[in-house]
Amino acid sequence: MVAEAGTHAEPAARPGKVPAILETRNVTRRFGGLVAVDSVSISIPKGSIAGVIGPNGAGKTTLFNMIAGIYQPSDGEILFDGQVMMKAGGSFGSKSRRPDQVMALGIARTFQNIRLFANMTAIENVQIGMHCRMKTSALGAILRNSDVREEESRSRVKAIELLDYVGLGGHAEATAKNLSYGDQRRLEVARALASDPKLLLLDEPTAGMNPQETAGMTEFIYKICREHELTILLIEHDMKVVMGISDWVAVLDHGQKIADGNPDEVRGNPQVIEAYLGKGAAETAEQLASRQGDVPGGRSIGVDDA
Amino acid sequence: MAVPASSAPSVAARAEQWFQRHQEDNRQRLKWVLIGSALVAIYPFIDEWLNIGLLGSLIPMFVFVILAMGLNIVVGYAGLLDLGYVAFFVIGAYSNAFLTSPNSVFVQEGWVPGWLQYFWPAMLLSWIVAAISGVLIGAPTLRLRGDYLAIVTLGFGEIVPDFFTNAQSVTRGPRGIGQIGAPTTVPLWGDNEITFSTLDQRNWFLLVLVIGLISLFMITRLHDSRLGRAWQAVREDELAAASMGVNLVRTKLWAFALGASFSGFAGSVYAGYVGVVYPDQFQFNVSVVILCMVILGGLGNVYGVIIGAIIIGGFDRILAEALNTPLHWVGEQLSLQFMVDHSVTSDRFLIFGLSLVLIMLLRPGGLFPSRTRAAEMHPEDDDIVDQEREELANVSGRV
Numbered sequence: 193m194v195a196e197a198g199t200h201a202e203p204a205a206r207p208g209k210v211p212a213i214l215e216t217r218n219v220t221r222r223f224g225g226l227v228a229v230d231s232v233s234i235s236i237p238k239g240s241i242a243g244v245i246g247p248n249g250a251g252k253t254t255l256f257n258m259i260a261g262i263y264q265p266s267d268g269e270i271l272f273d274g275q276v277m278m279k280a281g282g283s284f285g286s287k288s289r290r291p292d293q294v295m296a297l298g299i300a301r302t303f304q305n306i307r308l309f310a311n312m313t314a315i316e317n318v319q320i321g322m323h324c325r326m327k328t329s330a331l332g333a334i335l336r337n338s339d340v341r342e343e344e345s346r347s348r349v350k351a352i353e354l355l356d357y358v359g360l361g362g363h364a365e366a367t368a369k370n371l372s373y374g375d376q377r378r379l380e381v382a383r384a385l386a387s388d389p390k391l392l393l394l395d396e397p398t399a400g401m402n403p404q405e406t407a408g409m410t411e412f413i414y415k416i417c418r419e420h421e422l423t424i425l426l427i428e429h430d431m432k433v434v435m436g437i438s439d440w441v442a443v444l445d446h447g448q449k450i451a452d453g454n455p456d457e458v459r460g461n462p463q464v465i466e467a468y469l470g471k472g473a474a475e476t477a478e479q480l481a482s483r484q485g486d487v488p489g490g491r492s493i494g495v496d497d498a
Numbered sequence: 499m500a501v502p503a504s505s506a507p508s509v510a511a512r513a514e515q516w517f518q519r520h521q522e523d524n525r526q527r528l529k530w531v532l533i534g535s536a537l538v539a540i541y542p543f544i545d546e547w548l549n550i551g552l553l554g555s556l557i558p559m560f561v562f563v564i565l566a567m568g569l570n571i572v573v574g575y576a577g578l579l580d581l582g583y584v585a586f587f588v589i590g591a592y593s594n595a596f597l598t599s600p601n602s603v604f605v606q607e608g609w610v611p612g613w614l615q616y617f618w619p620a621m622l623l624s625w626i627v628a629a630i631s632g633v634l635i636g637a638p639t640l641r642l643r644g645d646y647l648a649i650v651t652l653g654f655g656e657i658v659p660d661f662f663t664n665a666q667s668v669t670r671g672p673r674g675i676g677q678i679g680a681p682t683t684v685p686l687w688g689d690n691e692i693t694f695s696t697l698d699q700r701n702w703f704l705l706v707l708v709i710g711l712i713s714l715f716m717i718t719r720l721h722d723s724r725l726g727r728a729w730q731a732v733r734e735d736e737l738a739a740a741s742m743g744v745n746l747v748r749t750k751l752w753a754f755a756l757g758a759s760f761s762g763f764a765g766s767v768y769a770g771y772v773g774v775v776y777p778d779q780f781q782f783n784v785s786v787v788i789l790c791m792v793i794l795g796g797l798g799n800v801y802g803v804i805i806g807a808i809i810i811g812g813f814d815r816i817l818a819e820a821l822n823t824p825l826h827w828v829g830e831q832l833s834l835q836f837m838v839d840h841s842v843t844s845d846r847f848l849i850f851g852l853s854l855v856l857i858m859l860l861r862p863g864g865l866f867p868s869r870t871r872a873a874e875m876h877p878e879d880d881d882i883v884d885q886e887r888e889e890l891a892n893v894s895g896r897v
Contacts, residue, residue: 260741295743307738309731315516319724320731324743326724330752333723334716340723348513356509364516387743 210237213273213391213423214259214299220267220280221254228254230447231268236391236440241417241424243434246444247467252427253304255444256395259425260301261294272297273390296324300389302380304396304427310369314360314379317368318351321386351386358382358412374405378412385420392416394426398433406430410437431468435459443467524722527801535711542700552816553699559811560706561768564713566791566807567800568760573789574798574868575721576753577733578640579648582655584785586758588662589631590765591775592669593624598679598770603668617681617694621766628762629755636754640747643736655785663777674776678769681705694770702771709767713760717800720756729753783847787814790850794857795864802866809865810850818843 212235221229229251236242244252257263258278259270269279269287277297279287289297300321309317326347332340355361358378363371368379377397384392397413398406410433417424428434434441435455442452445467451458458464545553565587572580596602597610597620604610614620639650662669669675684692692701720726728749731739740746769775787810795806821842829837857864 262737262741290745291737291740292743292745295741301741303738303741307735307741309734309738311734312727312730316727316730320727320739320742320744323724323728323731324745328724330720330725330756333725334719336719336723344724345513345517348517349510352509352513352516361512364512383742 210239211274212236212271213238214425215271216255216259216268217271218268219255219258219265219270221251221258221263222266227447229258229265229444232442232444232447232449233268234442234449234452236423236425238423239417239421240439241413241426241437242440242442243438244425244427244442244444245429245431245434249446250444250467251447252444253395254447256301256393256427259294260299260393261289261291264288272299292324295387295389298388298390299393300384300387300391301393302377302384302395302397304399306373306376306380308368308376308379308383311367313365313367314355314371314382315348315351315364317379317383318354318386319347321383322347322350325387354382354385355379357385373400374408377401377409381412381416385416389422391423391425394424396427396429398428398430406433413437520722524718527718531711531714531801535707538707539704542703546700553703555815555819557699557702557706557771558768559808559815560703560710561764561771562788562791562811563804563807564706564710564764564767565761565788566795566803567710567713567717568757568764569788570757570792570798570800570803571717571720571729571760572753572757573792574796574800574803575726575729575733576750577729578750578753579644580651580754580757581648581785581789582651582653582658583757583761583788584780584782585635585655585658586628586632586761587765587768587784588658588777588780589758590624590628590762591769591780592662592675592765593627593762594620594766594769595675595678595775597623599675599677601670601675601677615679617679617766617770620679621763621770624766625759625762628765629759632755632758633751635758636751640750640754652782655782659777659780662780669777672776672778674774676774678773678775680770680773696773706767706771709763713763714800714804717760721800725749725752787850790854793864794853796866796868797864798868799864799866802864802868805866806864813849814846818846818849 214234214236216232216234218231218233219229220227220231232251232255234242234244244255246252254263258265261278265278265280267280270277276287277294278289309320312320326343328340328343352361352364355364358381360371360375360378360382363375368376371379381392381394381397394413398409401409413424413426414437416422426434426438435458438455440452441455441458443450443458443461443464445463450463450467451461541556542553545551565583568586569580569583572578572583594617596604598615598617599605602610605615614623635651635654639647639654642650663672665671680696681694683694686692692698694701694705728739728744731742731744732746732749736746739749772779788807791807791810792803793806794810795804796802819842825840825842826838829835829840861867
């Protein structure tokens with residue numbers, strides 16, 4: 193076993209053999225009669241960058257919100273790091289976790305439409321990200337003994353380190369809402385990293401960015417994955433971004449998983465092309481792809497999410 | 499963290515710098531608080547010397563300052579609109595009465611140990627009882643948001659005083675409980691001592707001032723802590739706060755419990771000072787007046803809230819009374835009978851309501867808004883507005 197582990201020097205490159213950090217098993221979410229996510233099973237290898245794509249209303253965000261603890265699955269179970277994190281099923285045997293408990297387990301997230309604490313400073317935003325890793329109680333806050341002072345001082349240093357890391361070191365005391373759009377996205381990432389997550393969920397990290405900013409963000413996501421020991425799961429509309437960055441991709445359509453695998457496999461999958469471009473487009477796109485060597489539908493498809 | 503090691507010392511230094519700037523602000527504020535309270539502490543001596551006789555009005559006014567500081571935790575810091583804050587005031591006052599009055603059933607039945615029948619331990623226990631009641635009332639209601647929470651707390655604010663009216667066998671109903679224990683004498687050096695009889699207005703005044711300062715100290719420390727940050731995060735965006743690891747229920751319960759606990763202080767001191775509690779002292783309008791103080795002063799800024807409480811309390815207890823004389827004089831000069839007969843004190847609520855409307859229209863953050871609270875109330879970005887104004891000025895200047 194040890195010898196075999198040694199051969200896995202590049203876990204990201206060989207996702208199939210690495211243990212999964214996150215696994216969903218037949219996860220379903222119903223809203224009344226609507227099935228937003230229909231029996232989706234995905235398995236995300238540790239240390240990889242994984243992408244979930246799909247047209248508008250495919251159920252990507254719902255799946256994300258289930259992982260993050262905002263919705264409970266109507267069916268199925270979600271495993272994190274080998275442990276059952278959430279499980280649907282009657283009054284017995286079901287398991288649910290609130291978003292803050294999910295965060296404490298080691299899953300941090302960002303939001304599609306940035307949700308910073310707009311009127312708090314950058315450094316305070318990052319400190320909130322550490323909330324569940326800090327211990328000060330109300331009594332401690334009043335007495336402010338040496339443990340509390342030390343913890344606060346450590347949190348300040350770490351917050352500034354993280355802000356430096358995402359390139360916001362000079363804006364530590366800026367109010368979050370006064371930062372530029374790209375900086376706000378970076379601050380969200382810093383806030384998420386503050387909890388030392390094992391899995392980072394990025395909900396459309398490049399939404400609303402111009403090509404230059406998108407390239408910067410892509411580079412940045414690479415960097416995070418490389419320099420922190422974590423796995424990244426991202427939702428994206430921009431096919432170019434997902435295909436370029438991911439080690440593993442799953443495609444959702446109408447709540448169902450229609451394909452998964454490495455980007456090259458998924459790219460050529462006729463079902464995927466059909467889902468994105470409609471029937472008949474598959475052949476055309478294939479021809480186009482072979483001619484240009486580019487991703488079919490390489491432009492961002494759909495800007496807003498349902 | 500994979501952070502370049504070379505930048506580590508400068509990071510720590512910058513964190514320290516940032517912290518020191520904050521500390522400097524706090525020290526500056528502390529200086530003003532100390533100067534202010536020293537001036538206030540001198541007042542009773544002046545009052546006695548010049549025979550002004552306002553202490554009897556000022557003591558309840560300062561009790562209301564403590565109440566406003568407590569409510570500010572719930573409404574200002576955590577953003578939970580509580581319209582029934584008076585419930586905790588009642589509970590604090592009655593806890594003290596139950597423990598120290600010879601009329602109380604609990605004392606008569608011998609359930610209260612002797613050492614607890616004194617003001618000081620009773621005050622601490624009232625503080626705890628109020629905090630626990632905050633948790634009990636908060637636990638079922640805090641799942642609600644915004645307007646719904648306000649309505650439920652409004653209900654509790656009505657239920658609790660009614661309970662004390664109707665539970666006659668325990669609370670003696672509308673007659674109330676009298677002979678509440680005053681603080682025992684505090685011996686000082688030599689023959690000096692501090693006594694708290696009804697004649698010792700000055701000592702009562704100073705006692706309330708000291709309790710107010712202790713409350714202020716605790717509240718500012720809570721605000722600048724992990725819990726205070728969590729309150730602010732929950733206020734700004736509940737979903738994001740939860741997703742960032744803040745336990746919503748626990749954080750809100752702490753706000754409720756701590757907010758309530760300070761009204762336990764206020765209630766027990768008030769009961770001890772007045773010497774009698776009866777349910778009519780705690781009507782719904784008390785909740786409203788306290789809320790007015792918080793809003794007028796500036797939601798979320800404890801110093802603003804103190805000033806707001808002094809303004810409203812001062813008007814309520816002193817100025818309204820004092821305005822009668824000039825009004826009657828003017829009425830006599832103009833021979834307008836209705837003016838002569840009118841009493842400004844009956845206009846109190848009209849004036850509170852008007853001032854609240856004006857504050858909301860003109861300065862929604864309050865007279866002394868907290869930086870972040872004011873920003874939350876202005877949805878448009880002030881910077882953008884300023885920038886546009888500047889540009890417009892430039893254009894018109896050129897033309």
